[in-house]
Amino acid sequence: MLAALGRVSADEFLIRNGWIDETVFYRALAAELALPFASAPHLSRQTRFPESILTGVAPLAGPEGGFVIAPRGPVLSRLLQHRTLVRGGLAVTAPSLLARAVLRHQPRRVAERCANELPDHAPDLSSRDGATGSQFAVLCAGACLLSFSAGLIPSATLACLGAALSPLFLGLAVLRLAACFLGGPARPATDYPKRADAGLPVYTIIIALYREKRVARRLVAALSRLDYPAAKLDIKLVLEADDRETPAALASVPLPGCVEVIVAPPGLPRTKPRALNVALPLARGRFTVIYDAEDIPDPGQLRLAADAFARLPRDVACLQARLTIDNTDDSWLTRLFTIEYAALFDVFNPGLAEIGGPIALGGTSNHFRTEILQQIHGWDAWNVTEDADLGIRLARSGYRVEDLPSSTLEEAPITLNAWMRQRTRWMKGFVQTCTVHSRHPGTALRQLGLWRFIGAVLVTLGTVLSALLYPVFTGLFILLWSGGALIDPHSQGSRILFSVSVTLFCTGAAAVFLPAIAGLKRRRLWRLLPWVALLPVYYVLVSLAAWRSLWELAVAPFRWNKTSHGLARTSRAARLRSKGRDRPARGR
Template structure:
């Protein structure tokens, strides 16, 4: 025994070395022993179990470690420029500033046991906590971290990154101007040309939606595997980007705490912007579980959700990573189901998309229609696309990834305001697949038309960014995806954009001609062909809107929403307005992120789910 170190008490001799020293510093040996037993059942180190279950505070733990080793504890370690991101954080050690300053360490697990085993005492070594080490690295390397989060994809694969120059925007608007001029001065020929040119995309969208409707996609897993023992489960990373979300911050914490997954194997990162003091204060007012950490993204551009996610991704420790939004309430068993699905799927399946469903359905006519739209999209259309092997534009949340693949493709495009759709297509181009995960996540829909329009304008602007990015080199896209999947990718990008822009116009003109009685069905052979072509598009397009919605509402047992189905064409008329607004915003504010405010829901389709915390924060606001 080294001179000056206390002899271990008999009660602590049976404790793992990584926590046994705490018995010398005021912590009850029996509590430590119980934690050690539970840690073995969970398949993790005892120190991780203690810290993630908040049985010992992080600062208390590492101050006790410093005292045990007779090393200094640094609350704000001054790091050298040689400190690396994310390496220093993941390794738990970084160089201090100064030629002979040494290193600061925040050891975990095996590294902690080795340090205690060697009882190293050196003037060149200091102790800090993992959170303080991470904050120190961010202080030292903030500008470089911000640059990496914004530009890593563009440096690695510029052909896959968003790069909308003024030239491309100019060409787009010239085409639209010529089209508008043609419609104004020669509407018949112009619309005929547009219809003929866009017909393959429209028909492709119609065929995909109808085909998806006939495929059976249960809301519950049909092949549920036996429950996996906690010790066999991998570490799972959860990343949630929050910005001005004080109203739902406590709700998110409660929702994540309900997950049926060992708390010590959850690596939860809440990413905030540096100027978002209100959300930071809201989180600090809550007793955060030990498996959650607040990551403050360094200042930088663009101010988008994907940039914030890119800041946290290199720090992910889990084998799998899932993205949640601030207002999400995922099904408690979702992570276990994802682990079981990944275990049975081939390695090229990089992502599982869970089902998103609206919770505040009864707030307004808009939330009812939003519920129908989401049900058709996530319960029918996307699962159908996965079944036939099509590329899938991901939803913005509840995407479960193999972390190694997500890091290998350099995360999200920080400059794309629908980073989810872009990532889904990029994964397909790089040879990966996306599959469906039959597990629901409750979401809050915008209640007011203004909030809905701002959100949808951003989505449509992002789809134009995505469509332009992935069709810059169509021959490369064709080589990577093959003929039919390439066609599907075009349908799911340009098809969505152009149908939103023009399909309502064609529908109105068709109905006007029909009810005016001016149609001359047999005026000429070409008139007859054009008439039946228009009729086919109109009727099949209407069916492609209604049938997936009917199937989805039946699956969700939301039959009470059937009376709202006739309003769907008018709802998609609003989508068309948002698409035109998105084009304008593309030219005037290309990378602006229209923030959607949450925490305003008045109803809950799932019952009183986590509503008490929302009421509490609403009361604080007043």
Template sequence: MSVEGLKILPAAWSNDAPVLPRPIVPPSKPSLPALMLGRRLLANGMVGSDDLVAALARHHHGQERLEDLLVAHKVLSRAEMTLLKAHIWGLPVIDPISQPPDCRLLDRWGPSLALREMILPWRETGGGTVVIVAEAEVFLRHKSHLEALFGQVMPALASAETIAESVLSLRGAALDRAAQERVDESESCRSLARGALPIWLCLGLLMLMAGLVILPQITLVALTLWAVLTLVLATLLKSAAMLAALFPARREGPRPIIARLPVVSVMVPLYREESIAARLVSRLERLDYPRDLLDILLVVEEDDQITRRALKAAALPRWMRVVVVPQGGLKTKPRALNHALDRCRGSIVGIYDAEDAPDPDQIRKVVARFHARGAEVACLQGILDFYNPTTNWLSRCFTVEYAAWFRLMLPGLARLGLAVPLGGTTLFFRRAALEKLGGWDAHNVTEDADLGMRLARHGYRTELIGTVTGEEANCRVIPWIKQRSRWLKGYMMTYAVHMRSPGLLLRQLGWWKFLGFQVFFLTTLSQFLLAPLLLSFWALPLGFGHPVLAMLPTNAGQWIGWAFLWSEAALLVGGWIGLKLSGQKMSAAWVLMQHLYFPLATLAAYKAFWEMLVKPFYWDKTQHGLFDH
């Protein structure tokens, strides 16, 4: 017997019904619906007894409903499951798309809450309010709240997908405003970039130009001394981080046995990714985690028909679902993540990029680490590496940089007790902490680094975890500059936002993290913006003079030379050690090419500064799927 043969109650109650119907309400014990569903499946011959016993065992020992297990393991489709549950409970099935709800009821309940819980107050009829839910148990859990708002209520069923589509079609604009303003304004750049910041940047640029015209020698000396000072501080921080990272870490015990594995949601924001969809699904299918506890959300923009068509053709497994972000004027990754966060089912929330290829046991390692740590460890950052390191010279240099960054710099910052600027992918959060912070700043184009700072400000810690995700190296010069300019623009914005109230930042971080914050951001930005001044000193070994040295004390040139040697040693040693730790089969001679590689970032820094003035929220999209065949 198939689901189509089941007798389903009418699709809707009549609006002029004089008497409120009394639908069958599911019992409060969560095990009873599973048993009822199992009996119905057996009676209809839709599942074998062995498969049902195995599914029920997983249901009782895990945190998943039986229906989710059956859908995840492809026994039934979601639509079939909705009809089957409706028959068991004696509830009507309503299509909220063809029969839209009363918007006044939806607004009273709240569109965000409707999406989070999949509860849609539909219409008033016969003296009561019909409430559409995706699961009957959810109706029971929220029944008292619903009755407080709407009086007498009665449930009806619809799939989660149709509920979401109905809510987005009616209140997409309001939800988008909420996603853009989710982070408290005092910690967001949305007002800063539209306010005085561009004016201050313009004034600073004008003062610099005036200084170069009126007092060129003094201005040049001041800029050079600042460049050298930030070079020394950057090298000091890099050296300390490398030593801390290489110091033996505390030994992790055997992986704990966790009686009840948590549901893990992973969001994958996609935009104009026509060629990556099939490969993405294939890579995520390698993850070794129970399918009924794995919740993959492929997050796409409403108007991105290219990606939506590609995903539709990719034959997604049941544990992956497409989450559509309503159309809005702002199109950034953090805005899309804020929309999708309300749709996640897991207590742990992760992020992958479109081209990512994570280690198969990555989710299990993340769950084990969170289980072993206290609630103050709210974020785990994985290691990023490239699976196309030898495509060309740029990919090789990028590989060296990433090897040093993720295997030395970030672990070192964490061990030094400093705030960790997060990478944009292979990030995992405790959902409660993430929601407490308001998710991501939708306007910050380097939302990961900003979130790392906000985690530290609110007393949370980030740890690096020894699991690797392969990525596609962006190895074309112009796209590389565009990507790096977005990162540096985000660094500029992040520094400006958090320094809006230096006293508050100091009280929240404490002196040690506050100084680390200053050194990291100021040296990073200064070194790229003032790199031409530092590079000009390479004229000295070639026998040329330098105009700045004539205005400095006699031994200043010697001290500057030692600072350069120290910086070069840290750069080369860090690149070499990082490359060895990564296991990449690549000649260490490519470490020497960093001198030709990093000047590209100076061009990116100038582009970033210009965009801070004219289009601070512009997201320069990186195309994926070109070199990962």
């Protein structure tokens, strides 16, 4: 009766709510059908990924052949109703055991698919093959021309370079300032729709884990707190084959029945998007969300997203939840990281969504329509900032990203070394994204339209160049302002250059500080306001990471700089909960 009320099958209700172990259930089913139970079925080479897992049927190896089945839902019901028609040559296994067997028997095929499905179907949209010959030629010619002219006529070269890049920098600054007047505060965690469980769709959660023993228990606890019926949750934890510590950590934690552990077969590149691509074809949910190992999403986030998708038009393919830092008080770096995230996820991205511009997605808390995500071949396994690339690729495919006013707590790197490794990877991926989507600018312009094309250029190329050249142009402005040798007071050109520089500098400074202040206001983090003054220093570090990314792009383009989690010393959420417990209760 409970399963019927939730509009799920009885087997899914029992297993996913943890009322019965999956293996125990399917052993009993095999006994009921008088069929053998296969705990580790030996599959034929004719097994196909993902079809054999999705259908629950796979051919067995050996001279006798036959099939192993893992029926569920309506198929299971029909099988029990017509059990007298069941013949020999069949064996029963559990769905998770069948998935494990398919991945074990087809490792190369699975690894090839999850790494190369996108570049094989749309090579121009993948980073696998790097820059084209024409892109490389243009880059070399530009570098030679710039270095030659800089040595010959440095002042004129700098003036021309500044004039050429001024529209890009000014456009990005104006976009950031405009976002301050758009969007709105994050919705409180308790304010979300309470639809009946029967009307909710199945929701897939994919989390890629690698050497995450420190946060395994906390992750399971966070997933258990989600306010969503367990029978309609399809949670997939994707591990790497050479990771020993994470499986051991998960084995020590009682996993909910809706959690499935998938081991990605060995292969290249060793990136998070490749791991996500292993699980995506197996997603059973109408919607799919990506979380990171250390994430703690609002309990009602899935309900809020499901309700938003139901109301929004189908061209909204993705909802980006708002990321915020939990370990704010660990160090000066985490405080500045918190300010940066408040400006990005509470101000800039919601503003972009409101005007319909392309959004470079964050790496977590992206909620997708599963069918559309599969249709565009998932993530680019060869892009180390796969989220930003996917946001632009969705826009080029005619889809939109909307803001989801729900928070997910994240852990920021504490040390400068860890932060630099992470930010270098992010900037390297942004350069890869710029390379991919500039291969055929005419095609991109036609797909996006003029204004969205300009927006895509601003959030990708503008982000890269502003990071690379921030110290250069800041230093030049200081020279100009101090009346250095670059200024000739009798030259009309110098006066124009000075005026343009002042305009850009003031606009850029406002674009740095105002979104940060607006983000702190929306997050009610006024205690961090004094730290906003250090943002210019923080962005010098971002520039250093951008320059490091160019070197890494040349020597190790697909290397994934792993960020260690579970090192936080403070927790803003725990402190707020503690204050809530200390507050005297109000009378009713």
